[in-house]
Amino acid sequence: MKLEHLQEAFNQFNHNSKFLSHSELASGHINDTYLVKTSAGINYVLQRINHGVFKNVPGLISNKVNVSKHLQKKLAYLPKYELNRKVLSFVETTNGDYYYTDAEGNYWNLMVYIDNSITFETVTSADVAYEGGKLIGGFLNLTSDFDASKLSEVIPKFHDMPFRFSQFEDALKVASEERIEKAKEYIDLVWSLKDEMHIIQNLKESGDIKLRVTHNDTKISNVLFDTDNKGLCVIDTDTVMPGVVHYDFGDAIRTICNSAAEDETDLDKVNFNLEYYKAYTKGFLEQVESVLTPTELKYLPLGAKTMIFIIALRFLTDYLNGDIYFKTKYPEHNLDRAKNQFKLIESMTQKMDVYSN
Structure with missing residues (x-):
């Protein structure tokens, strides 16, 4: 990105x-993000x-601006x-406005x-897991009175299980015999888990x-900490939209x-860390337990299993499709990713059974 383009975009905002200078922030994989230092010290x-x-x-920018304004009002004290x-x-x-559109049709926000x-x-x-749970739980708590229907659905069908299964079925129709054979164990596993993996979708549809305001990309790198490792702020709210x-x-x-x-690829190294699960869940529930229904609380562990399954299914589907979505470094990369996530499901199921009993 040329310096003059960045300066031009920056100068469209009321700052x-x-x-003075800029550097690229490389934490995201989708947008181009830059840290701009200024003469004002901000x-x-x-x-x-x-x-x-x-x-x-x-719609995306409206979502994140309006949710931020809501949070600011709730924390105005x-x-x-x-x-x-x-x-x-x-x-x-x-x-x-809260965005600028340049001559090439690019959208910028600051x-x-x-x-x-x-x-x-x-x-x-x-x-760190506990602090992450507190922050995501706090975000969901503070937005629990925000009307989610006023948000745009920025990625349609993002966590829609019937949609992901239809993609999987379509991939099976076009996959090579070789890839189907190599993935057979995991294809069979997908079918065996189908009913369980639709439970949350069915509860949502009924x-x-x-539907609540949800973040939809809650990896730990989207939580900001202070230098004492205490949670500060939930960031990267581009994917905020209605969800569960x-x-x-x-x-x-x-x-x-x-x-x-x-x-x-060494599946013996893939294990579910129960200590981190307990810590994250403790922080999460401290913030959000008071606003969730008994049904929502009951199915949180299944939510974890379901999300692992969705990404496993997406990796497997892409492998069957000939690797057209996710970037790969070698021919079996997506299959190895899928195996990894299915092993995580197995480990989680074993450890949660012991933990629950």
Whole structure:
């Protein structure tokens, strides 16, 4: 990205400061994100939203701005400095909008950078897991009175189980005999889990669990910590939309509690970390238990299993399709990823059975 393009985009916003320098923030995989340092001593995050992935960028930006405003109102009792460290603060353009569209049709937005903060790519202790649970739970608690129907669905059918199964069935029709044979054990496993993996979807469709404001990308790197490893702020709210809490809980557990990398091929190294599960769940429930229904609470563990299954199914589907979605480094990469996630389901099931009894 050319410097003059960044400066031009930055200067469309009402920040009352002068662009001094920039650096790329490489934590995300979809958008282009830059840290901009200014003459006013306030730093900013300038972001170009990928409109190839997100088809309704104005809706996306409206979602995250309105949710941030809601959080700011709920936490208005805090001193301004502390409030600005706990909630993302978006900056208007000189025209009063929250996004700028450049000559090439790219969408940009600007938010205040939260100084003296850190992120974790992986969980390093039960304390970090606990703080992550508190923050995601707190986010869901504070937005529990926000009308989720007012949010745009920025990624349609993102966690829709019938949709993921239909993609899987379509992939089976076009897959090579070789790939079907290599994946046979896991194809059979998918069918054996089908009914259980539709339980939350069915509860959602029947109205037994309600649609709420959900984050939809609750990996630990989307939680901001202070330098003492205390939770500060939930970030990367591009995927905020209506959903069910089980998938926010489940996606966090999936990414926090795997003892190995997502594509580890030595399945003996893939184990479900029960200590981190307990710590995250404790922090999560401290914040959100009072606003969830008994039915929602009952199915949280199944939410974790379901989210692991969804990503396993997506990896397996992509393998059968000839690797057209996820980037791969070798021919069996997606199959290895799927095996990894199915092993995590097995480990979780074994450990949760012992834990529950």
